[in-house]
Amino acid sequence: MRILMLGWEFPPFISGGLGTACYGLAKALSDLGTEILFVLPRGGADRRVDRVHVLSAADDRGGPVYWTVQGLEHVRLIPVAAALSPYQTEAGYLEQPRGETYAGRVSAEEAVSPAPDLHRPTSLGITSGPSLYAGDLFGEVNRYARLVAEVARRHEFDIIHAHDWMTYPAGLSVAALSGKPLVVHVHSTEFDRSGLHVNQRVYDVERAGLHGARSVICVSRLTRGIVTGRYGIPKSKCRVIYNAITVDGEPVPTSVHRIETSDKIVLFLGRITMQKGPEYFLAAAKKVLEVMDNVKFVMAGSGDMIRRMIELAAAMGVGHRVTFTGFLRGADLDRVFKMADLYVMPSVSEPFGLAPLEALQHDVPVLISKQSGVSEVLTHALKVDFWDIHEMANKIVAVLRHPPLQKTLREHGAFEVRKFSWADAGHACMAVYKDAAEGRK
Template sequence: MLGWEFPPFISGGLGTACYGLTKAMSQQGTEVLFALPKAVDTSSSTHVKMLSPRGNVKKRTYYVPGEPLEDILTNVEFRKIESLLEPYSTPEEYHERYEQIIRNKRSTSRLVEEWYEDTTEAAQGQKANYGEDMYTEVHRYAYSAARLAAGEDFDLIHAHDWMTYPAGIAAAAQTGKPLVIHVHSTEFDRSGEHVNQLVYDIERAGMHAADRIIAVSHLTRNIIISRYGVEGEKVEVVYNGVERNGQPKLPSRVGIRRNEKIVLFLGRITMQKGPEYFLHSAKKVLSVMPDVKFVMAGSGDMMEKTIEMAAELGIGNKVLFTGFLRGPDVQRVYEMADLYVMPSVSEPFGIAPLEALNYDVPVLISKQSGVSEVLTHALKVDFWDTDEMANKILAVLKYRPLQMTLKEHGNFEVRKLKWEDAAAGCNRVYQQVVTGAKALN
């Protein structure tokens, strides 16, 4: 399995999905070797055992506090491979990480230094949203993954999202093993019609090279078929799940009066997530119901613009920006909320609404999301319809019977969305692919 993030070092839903999926696979007896970029600092990991990339095995067991020891990922091993790959980075952040690694000779190799010198000049000008050297890193990761795969015994390769597709293709070519790619998001979700051609080309190459494609929703499956020219028989939908929450804690309401209602936006503050629609709806709500605070938890390339927009709309004192949250802080902000809103312009799935329901928080989600396919007891709205979004926010905040109905039925509904089912779905795809590969041989 190839990925670029894993808890506790995550930037979005992919890391959460990889954790839930591999944990369930481990419990079902599927053995997974998970390759991660070496840029990810795993020294404070809380739930996995790590193996070094060169056979110098140093085993150490970690677990989630309060979780039974038998629930540790006993069938999952992790390998750190040479790469500076990290999602959503700026050029400045990339170069800072590179300099840190070069200063620490124990955590790099001469190969990486030479590759950096050879490819930096070629990468100049390819800035996009991912940093000017992201494409160099994607291919460096692919080279390292192919070398890793050559020395391992496994049945198939499972690659998560576009940054790992070249690695999956390289590993498949190196070993002759079948390739499954998992599409959690496409360039059309992230950029709308103004796609980055290099990213699109990598995505398309991965989809056409794969033996089978796993999509997180029918929304995503339709994009894969219509936008990338893939045959429908090749694409299987496997919905994400959600981890059951632990014991609730008393929430801290810093900067919020007790008589104020709280409406929560939690996610990357980017075009894809629709933060501007959230703010325009907030202004309309506040004109009717002033005792409401709108909390925007997350970070992203639209952060500064969104803060400025809140000020321009005259609601700056009613909108709180928390920055990126992790672990207990995520739980705390859910427990404070009276309503969770996901106004995404295009959301392949959307794990956050499931997490909100898990904490008894009613949800309002855009119809342009994969999770709307599996949730019945959730309010739904077109992302662009800020009048209707505001009306539904007001309805939940004003009418307690509606709020309680959404809480109770939503929480019951989300219990049926388990990572165990997602793992079983992936295992069915694995079995089909491996059986087909053996038949060809």
């Protein structure tokens, strides 16, 4: 089976969970012998991920350039010049200085990390330059669609698999041109990202993609509920395939020295945006500090609400107990997990949520919101409604006060996390492809 896969990030060009999920799924499918051509927009926020090495290889026919990734035998990446930045809102996109889109926006964080170690090939022979820049996010989405159509004309494939809304128009146009079935994969919806204040244009794009697809893969029952309820997709067209976590046999580095402190550490890790519920974390922190004083709350991540959260912490009088670290990765990420006594994910709406699984891999017990996909399948975790800050604080205190609770959660959690296997997800995905190829829903 040959898959034309459309995503907007792939390691090492990554800033969030989508790239990690695409990598895990692509690897599992590759291991099953599935040929994947992954069309990757270049020019978004590029971040390096360790342990993934990209090898570039020019096509000997003088055609497009492919990148191959070590360990992913049957996966070829094709970079195209479009600037789709994950987790981007239209407003956020417009805030970017003009003329600084795909040609390489460089944030402060990226400046410190070395550029990917590869000689940059020219993408598809399309010259990069501001002249082609369409000027807004939807322009880029359409641009990506045109470029993907170009790629599709030159390649053979059986199924189109599109990840999240920015690639739906591309998926639809290729499906229309080629007559091949489209499978869309919902990692997140506009309702997760924006609550009830949805961007109508984004919603319309999502809706068109979901209705135009032969099958819809949802990352949880929670997401399937949104897809059926908010977008009017019949349940029979949806399949739930949970995300997983890469267990590569390598132990999580433990040599990182623990920061010596008598303080207990409670960790928030994720984008500091409405969707992730940072204000509920702070409200719970305040309640915890009413009954315990040796606790520090660490908020690791960046996002559009960070300034408001810093101000809120100060206004609530807990500023001295809350630390904002900014975006962490690599060794810093390992270190912050090493320090943490508890990881809290208070998300308001989390389609899946990989971070709790990563925390468990690092032997950190987790408290997760019931409004998350991962809570449907993870049993050895504390769970709470995101709005119930009283219960959230109650559970945080319990973990910090009672070592046997922490121990039991950790031991069972570290074991349970191994059941989340990409190989299983890969098999489930193949079944969806097969049905789609044979014209079944």
